Amino acid sequence: MSLNSTAKQSLEDALFVKGLRSTKQREIIYEAVLNSEDHPSADLIYSRVKEDMPGISLATVYNCLETLTDCGLIRQVNFERQPSRFCLATAQSAHHAHAHCKNTGKVFDVVLPAQFFDELNKYLPADFQLEKVDLCLSGKQSLSQKN
Amino acid sequence: MSLNSTAKQSLEDALFVKGLRSTKQREIIYEAVLNSEDHPSADLIYSRVKEDMPGISLATVYNCLETLTDCGLIRQVNFERQPSRFCLATAQSAHHAHAHCKNTGKVFDVVLPAQFFDELNKYLPADFQLEKVDLCLSGKQSLSQKN
DNA sequence: AATTGTAATTAGAATGATTCCAATTAAAAA
DNA sequence: TTTTTAATTGGAATCATTCTAATTACAATT
Ligand SMILES: [Mn+2]
Ligand SMILES: [Mn+2]
Ligand SMILES: [Zn+2]
Ligand SMILES: [Zn+2]
Known part of the structure; x- marks a missing residue:
């Protein structure tokens, strides 16, 4: 390959x-x-x-x-x-979030609408220039899944 | 104290x-x-x-x-x-985000509406039990600020 | 209070992902 | 080519964190 x-x-x-x-x-x-x-x-x-x-x-x-x-x-x-x-x-998944499963240890992408990230600026100080967003989720998914 | x-x-x-x-x-x-x-x-x-x-x-x-x-x-x-x-x-700021300024090295809280975090479940696999959300922002704010 | 059993603290050693360093090799420019 | 500069390499160093074994504090029981 x-x-x-x-x-x-x-x-x-x-x-x-x-x-x-x-x-x-x-x-x-x-x-x-x-x-x-x-x-x-x-x-x-x-x-x-x-x-x-x-x-x-x-x-x-x-x-x-x-x-x-x-x-x-x-x-x-x-x-x-x-x-x-x-x-x-x-480009399309430029800012996706990440989810970590505590059962399997696996990490997978969570695609979110761009609007979700844009929204953040509303809650930041006006003079803060946002450069990077890291959104990390953790939890558990059923052990009996195949993916 | x-x-x-x-x-x-x-x-x-x-x-x-x-x-x-x-x-x-x-x-x-x-x-x-x-x-x-x-x-x-x-x-x-x-x-x-x-x-x-x-x-x-x-x-x-x-x-x-x-x-x-x-x-x-x-x-x-x-x-x-x-x-x-x-x-x-x-309790009130249970899930706040964090912003890191690359200029000053300082970290500050960013309070977001709970709805912001609830929304996330819509984009997760149905069998994923979300336990923790870490939202970390980084960027720069004007050096000439006092806070 | 003294005894006992258990949990928490302590100092120092160990860990391990990452970074650093000095030497070698590869790539581009002249 | 020759020269210059960038990239790779193996191994040592870093350092936040975790581990270990010994000591101390705590609380229940006699
Ligand atoms: Mn970097
Ligand atoms: Mn823990
Ligand atoms: Zn990803
Ligand atoms: Zn905080």
């Missing part, structure tokens, strides 16, 4: 904007996040990516994840003090 | 519900959070509390903060991977 040309182009573009180079490592890590539905941690991404690129280092995984986050290509998701997880930051 | 009798009673009640004892350390740490507007970290609470109780240990501060959180008396607030901060969990 490998990055399709559209995804590859948006990676290169986003890196170029920041004056950064597109490298094999950045590509393969972007691809790993792109193909993951499960919001993997850096460690998990490391183990997945090592299959295709055995020489990659954990430090590089952390470096690339930070770079991709700073470029707005992926999102870093934090629950309490657990290891950070990552997911794709696409 | 010391805990007023109403606050002291709610501390004792909340601890009793969980079969826990009210101790000098738990009281003084609850008081420290109660009297803090600034969402202090465990370390900061430790240094404040040491003035009145020089022998207290950092481990106890962590223990008590966890106990008070589990009793629903205080809230643990996490921004990215920074050290956890704590604030009072009062």
